[in-house]
Amino acid sequence: MTSPLNIVYAGTPEFAATALAALLQSGHHISAVYTQPDRPAGRGRKLKASPVKELALAHGIEVRQPETLKEAATQQALAALHPDVMIVAAYGLLLPPEVLAMPRLGCLNIHASLLPRWRGAAPIQRAILEGDRETGITIMQMDAGLDTGAMLYQLATPISAEDNAQTLHDRLATLGAQAILEALAALQTGTLTPQPQDGSQANYAKKLNKAEAEIDWRLPAPRLARQIAAFNPWPVAQSLLGEQVLRVWEAEALPGTHPGTARPGQVIAADKQGIDVACGEGTLRLKRLQLPGGKPLSAAEFLNGRTLDGAILGG
Numbered sequence: 001m002t003s004p005l006n007i008v009y010a011g012t013p014e015f016a017a018t019a020l021a022a023l024l025q026s027g028h029h030i031s032a033v034y035t036q037p038d039r040p041a042g043r044g045r046k047l048k049a050s051p052v053k054e055l056a057l058a059h060g061i062e063v064r065q066p067e068t069l070k071e072a073a074t075q076q077a078l079a080a081l082h083p084d085v086m087i088v089a090a091y092g093l094l095l096p097p098e099v100l101a102m103p104r105l106g107c108l109n110i111h112a113s114l115l116p117r118w119r120g121a122a123p124i125q126r127a128i129l130e131g132d133r134e135t136g137i138t139i140m141q142m143d144a145g146l147d148t149g150a151m152l153y154q155l156a157t158p159i160s161a162e163d164n165a166q167t168l169h170d171r172l173a174t175l176g177a178q179a180i181l182e183a184l185a186a187l188q189t190g191t192l193t194p195q196p197q198d199g200s201q202a203n204y205a206k207k208l209n210k211a212e213a214e215i216d217w218r219l220p221a222p223r224l225a226r227q228i229a230a231f232n233p234w235p236v237a238q239s240l241l242g243e244q245v246l247r248v249w250e251a252e253a254l255p256g257t258h259p260g261t262a263r264p265g266q267v268i269a270a271d272k273q274g275i276d277v278a279c280g281e282g283t284l285r286l287k288r289l290q291l292p293g294g295k296p297l298s299a300a301e302f303l304n305g306r307t308l309d310g311a312i313l314g315g
Helices: 014-024 051-058 072-079 123-129 165-188 221-230 299-303
Strands: 006-011 029-034 039-041 046-048 085-089 107-111 118-120 134-141 151-158 203-205 237-241 244-254 267-271 274-278 283-290
Touching: 006 014, 006 051, 014 029, 014 051, 014 085, 014 165, 029 051, 085 165, 107 165, 118 123, 123 134, 123 165, 123 203, 123 221, 134 165, 151 165, 221 237, 221 244, 221 283, 244 274, 267 299, 274 299, 283 299
Parallel strands: 006 029, 006 085, 085 107, 118 203
Antiparallel strands: 039 046, 107 134, 134 151, 237 244, 244 283, 267 274, 274 283
């Protein structure tokens, strides 16, 4: 039987907390957790601890929240932990070369993509947006580049038409927890074989921004359906209904074509099944919508007391 590893864990959001929870039950020793400093959140803008910090404190694990890992004193404090391995998941800080070289077994990253497909900040959303049929988790040996290190272990999952960024995130978080435990077991027995990435196959999954949420009805319906799924729960795809911002939480592309006389953005049918909107190619059925000050509503609820006959979305 292999002895427990001394692990330093670095992560911030819920995705990282899922893997930390699995490690806390694994028998390995977590000597410290690094996470982003508390940030203002909510309407009151009160400082809020990250999900990783909350979980670590609940288990009596020391939490460290440096603004950077570049300072000598911060690096000395980390080195004093004598980690066998440092595990990183959506941490939000770059690891300088001095930190990458500290652990005996190096630094491992839990990355939410089948590398080298999507490197960068938003691999889950970009995979949905681009119509990928599958994605997964890569356990990567970290180096000085952005998600460029050797691949150690991968687990895949299909992307279904029913998936959005939240459902896929949750599934990948669970898969990430499984993958890191299996990778650590293989690492201890010397059965992991690092595989270099083919950089020519890599794409950069840039961070999402609110400007991308605007729906361009001139695009094909399948593309818009993917945009709506990829941007649920944030930033949420949107269009104008008159002078109001209409947020679209759920939609599907319908087979076939719409009447040739309909212009992109025009509502061509509306009933309890959904609100059908003409696109540059095909028809998009809106199934869950939200107006300012209201909550997300099904199409049937949205149409209760409201008519959209002849409405043009997007101004």
